Amino acid sequence: MTFGPASPLGVALYEDTPPFEMWPGRSEEEAQAIINAVYRQVLGNAYVMESERLAVPESQFKRGELSVREFVRAVAKSELYRSRFFDSCPRYRYTELACKHLLGRAPDGYEEMKAHSQILDEKGFEADIDSYLDSDEYQEVFGEDTVPFLRGYKTQTGKKMVGFTHFFKLQRGASSSDLKGSLSGKSPRLNGLVIQEVATAVVPPSGGSSGWSFSEPPINPRARQGAGATEEGQMYRIEVTGYRSNVVNRVSKFRRSNKVYLVPFDRLSEEYKRIHRQGGVISSITPV
Template identity: 65%
Template sequence: MVFGPASELGVGLFEDTAAFEYVPGRSDEEAESIIRAVYRQVLGNAYVMESERATIPESQFKLGELSVREFVRAIAKSDAYMSRFFDKAPRYRFIELNFKHLLGRAPNSFEEMRAHSTILDNGGYEAEIDSYLDSDEYQEAYGEFFVPFYRGYKSKPGQTMVEFTHMFAMLRGASSSDFKGSLAGKTPVLNKNIIQGTPLAVIPPSSGVAGNGWSFQDTTLGARSRHGVGASSNGKVYRIEVTAYASPGAVNRVSRFRRSNKVYLVPFEKLSDEYKRIHRQGGQIASITSI
């Protein structure tokens, strides 16, 4: 399921756009739409100049000589990908972007990133790219004819809060670019947080519309609630900022009043239950931060 309204977390376009699947024998126009989708996904929504296009793999794909998976492989091994994400970024930034671009999710743990660092050391750049595309996970998620898509922002059974929040830290809306439009730039987004297994704040991008009402505004002390502070066995407490509780007497309306926002201080063990409770009551989570 999607965590909160997709449009307010910057992933609305991903939810509303069907996955791109290529069926051999379709028109050149449909093949072009697949090619554009592959460039957009693999190159992290970066602008691609005509001189950077992989013309030979494109022709092979149109002729049916390459599947979508093999065309994705060609783009991920291209000079355009290498120059953007390998040559100009630290190793762990490169690896976390490979997870995002090729598997559609954030890395689950530092051990997973370290395993890919070992592949890079022992097999080199191409072996690192192949390790994603030849994995069982890739085949199960996309197969031969689906363009990879972002899927890590949907919570699922067995997924930890760490994995879930890390994907939102890496995916800041459909208009952002991993090459020039990312706030992280060349710096790893997850950094020490994945080493320590620490959840990150889930903060939706602001709509920029005055009076929109969903963008979180900090509350006064009178609007705050404290649930179970100090009850955690290891002392970790998380601050959940909630907005958009319905106004009294309003029907299907989002409150625009500051006092509608609330802050809950919750121990880690109760974090999952608490955000489920908030959504059942019609609230929208604006951010989750460790305190």
């Protein structure tokens, strides 16, 4: 089941598709489906020609000599990945994509970006790939046998609101590609936004709503506009779905499961925390 307005946000396919996981006794067809899922996730939904596929690691995986995680490692360290997303991209663009490809989310913040930059300076590209795949987070979320999947479109307790909004700067629907498909090309999408921890408007992809646009509108969402907007930004509309009580056997005080709040930019973070404390799930954040 999709959450809230999943289809307009372009994430219905992710919500409705169960993770790919390797089980003992899997068939040849199931193993091939997992291989294809790894290519799709790690390479950002980019097309892979037959001549570009990793024949040796694929064969090792099918024979049970490589786990899913080790096959992901082989693809991420391959010349195919490096040439597309490391050698030809600015460093921070590579890092934001590596977070998305290997952890399924946008970077948590500037400290995470800086930590990976330090690894690249001191140990190089392959060590940086290992830092994602050998992390506690990867082990807890994906383990040894699950193909990484996109999960940053869901708000999570303990995670910053900016990570939720930043995810939609990196992913514009199931048909988008990280290799091609953006007017901004290979430029970083989040560099300044991550450093300043600035939340961004969640804009539906093409066809998602009546107000979508392929490129960002000329008016910066942080510019003053509209009645009641603060000097630091305009008003934002937060749609909340699935309100429930955080206490067992207590009925939520909200009569309706969906609610909408209008808040100025400088109160977004405070409102985000309050909604989670009350058991709500944020489904969209858009400028008014």
